[in-house]
Amino acid sequence: MTADRPYGEVTEAFVDALRAAVGAEHVRLDEEARVSYGADMLKKGHPADVVVWPATTDEVAAVLRACSAHRVPVVPRGAGTGYTGGAVPSLGGVVLALSRMNRILEVDEQNLLAVAEPHVITGDLQKAVEAVGLFYPPDPASLSTSTIGGNVAECAGGPRAFKYGVTKRYVLGLEAVLPSGEIIHTGGKSVKNVVGYDLTQLLVGSEGTLAVITKIIVRLVPLPPHQVTLRATFATIQGAVDAVTNLIRARVVPSALELIDGDSLDAVATNLGTRALAPEGTGAVLLLEVDGLEATVQEEGRRVAQACRDAGATEVLVAEDAVTRQELWHVRRSLSLSLKVLAPLKINHDVVVPKGRIPELFALVERLRAASPGVRIPCFGHVGDGNIHVNMMLDPSDAVAMAAARAAERELFAGVVALEGSISGEHGIGFSKMPFVPLELSRVEIDLQRRVKAAFDPLNILNPGKMFPDAGNLKFEI
Ligand SMILES: Cc1cc2nc3c(=O)[nH]c(=O)nc-3n(C[C@H](O)[C@H](O)[C@H](O)COP(=O)(O)OP(=O)(O)OC[C@H]3O[C@@H](n4cnc5c(N)ncnc54)[C@H](O)[C@@H]3O)c2cc1C
Structure with a gap:
């Protein structure tokens, strides 16, 4: 450990502790695993030092205890469909791949809820509840590949959010493991619960920085006929x-x-x-x-x-x-x-403004188009929510276009904040949007969030190098 890397090394003793936690066959250090678990759909990142696949909550807890004891960073990962680098091991360390925790545990028709492990694919959960006439509305366009755990961690939205709301509206309770390895339960199966702070909603959208979600209780509604x-x-x-x-x-x-x-x-x-x-x-x-x-x-x-x-x-x-x-x-x-047919590089932003200001958002995009040579800016999205995906498409080897796109994204973010909107409606901050957070949150608000992070993760081992504008020395350029 040094001042610029306050973390422990991945030693043989540490890897042995991981093997003891999940079984030797579920720990990989080979290059193929390390590289493929080093990036998400942002396609930027850094290889993991080691990848582990726990099968139970207790195994997740054992991995986190080992990471705490050895001060090694650990990053929870769903399907890796995130667009902001959230599942990337920015500071190296362990990727905690949750793909073995993929069971739907309960569909409770009486209480209108389902209980699932984190790696259930969202579309599969939808099909299972629709088979009994129930409905889980959140529908990210990635629903055939992304996981319910990843959706909860990002508070995913989708086309149906206009009428039904985003993921947070459907999360009743969670089981989660703190970085220390302690297991907590938040919320539960009842629809009302006002005991203490609402930790369920704090964990929703926390991008894997506060706890590892190991079980999710979701609210269901009747399937519209x-x-x-x-x-x-x-x-x-x-x-x-x-x-x-x-x-x-x-x-x-x-x-x-x-x-x-x-x-x-x-x-x-x-x-x-x-x-x-x-x-x-x-x-x-x-x-x-x-x-x-x-x-x-x-x-x-x-x-x-x-x-x-x-x-x-x-x-x-x-x-x-x-x-x-x-x-x-x-x-x-x-x-x-499909946008890949327009240009090799996509810089993808999911900005959001109040519905009534959508015309001003499109006027802003029109100005950016005019001012950005070599950059095409196709837009689509959930217009009912004011949540528009503004995609800057360009050739990364074109230095003029690259500089124009970087200037345009800053202007876009400053513009949506001025329109009373937000720099991200659903994809989160990860590491790719960290530099822009101060455009939206004040110093006081960022510091408060940092103290929340420290309360959950005093050693800063869980998904470090994310969300906060000065999150540490990343192993690559943003
Ligand atoms: C084609 C395409 C379309 C998309 N459309 C949408 C859309 O319409 N709406 C939308 O909101 N997003 C969309 N996305 C983005 C992405 O699918 C979502 O962010 C999704 O929620 C990520 O789920 P995942 O399982 O892939 O998570 P990952 O990418 O693996 O992880 C995302 C974040 O969640 C954390 N995490 C994952 N699992 C857990 C867990 N069990 N406990 C704690 N933290 C965890 C990770 O550390 C990371 O920070 C799209 C992506 C693609 C590729």
């Missing part, structure tokens, strides 16, 4: 934004309300070879869903279509059959990965 998906095309972004304003004025709350701009539509069409979302030359698309009882869905669907036509929609398609609906949503979920 009927759904209709509508696709409205517009000549311009402004038309789509006007339609959103009309909808809000008409007091309709669709279960999903997504906006996709022309650049994103072209990218997904090229990547998937389908124009299912819009014909060539479309400026913007709104993808909407209404759900509920059939009569309500019919009436709301009519109002949504009218709101879009009043805003100048060039076409409104109403899809009631499951195949067309699934095709539309499949294409929507493929947007993020």
Whole structure:
């Protein structure tokens, strides 16, 4: 341990302690494992020193006790689909891969809840509860690969958040292991609980920096019996934004309300070879869903279509059959990965503003486009929440474009804060957004959060080098 690296080395004695904790066959030090667990979808990072796969809460606790005793950093990891480097071992150390903890333990139809281990894939949890007529609404576009533990740790959102809210609204209770190895339970199976501070909500969105989540109790709601998906095309972004304003004025709350701009539509069409979302030359698309009882869905669907036509929609398609609906949503979920056809590097930001300020956010993006040579800025996202994915696409070997993108992202973040918004609506801070946190939080607020971190993790071994603007000496350039 030294002043610039206040951590212990990964010694043979430490690795033996890990082997004793999880079994020798579940500890890997080979390069393939170390490298593949060294990055997430941000595609930037540093190899782990060692990767371990615990199977139970007690094994997680034993790993954390060993890390505490030897002062070695440890990073919890779900599916590694995060976009901000959250699961990356920024300071080296252990990656705690939770993939063996993947069971749905209970679907309780009486109490409208489910209990799951952290590595249950979110889409699998949804299918399991839908099989008995229940519904787990949070639907990140990554739902076929990301885990419920990762979703809780990031407080994931998705298209349905407009009507149903994001992950935090569905977490009733957690089992978690502190960095010391102590096991805690927060919240529980009852829907009301006001004893003490709300540690459940503190852990939701804590990005694996406070505790390792080992069990999750989620609230369920009845599965809406009927759904209709509508696709409205517009000549311009402004038309789509006007339609959103009309909808809000008409007091309709669709279960999903997504906006996709022309650049994103072209990218997904090229990547998937389908124009299912819009014909060539479309400026913007709104993808909407209404759900509920059939009569309500019919009436709301009519109002949504009218709101879009009043805003100048060039076409409104109403899809009631499951195949067309699934095709539309499949294409929507493929947007993020499809942008790669535009340029090799994506700098992906999930900024959010109050709904009423969406036109100002798009005006800001338009200014950034004009001022950023060599950078394309396709946008799409959860417009009902004011949460827009602003993607800066460029060739990283183009120094002018790179400098323009870096200037544009700072201006974007400063702009959304000035619009009373936030620099991240769902992807979190990880390490990639650390430098921008002071644009949004004051020194007092950051210090308070740092004291919360120290209360959970006095040795700063759990996912260090994340969230805080001066989080330590990372092993790579941000
Ligand atoms: C194509 C694509 C689409 C996406 N769409 C969305 C979207 O619509 N909405 C959205 O919100 N996000 C989206 N994401 C981002 C990502 O999927 C989410 O952040 C997701 O919640 C991460 O889950 P994961 O299992 O991959 O977690 P990881 O990436 O493995 O980890 C994410 C963070 O959670 C921590 N963590 C993981 N498991 C635990 C645990 N058990 N205990 C404590 N900490 C833990 C990690 O340390 C890390 O900080 C998308 C990503 C991709 C690639």
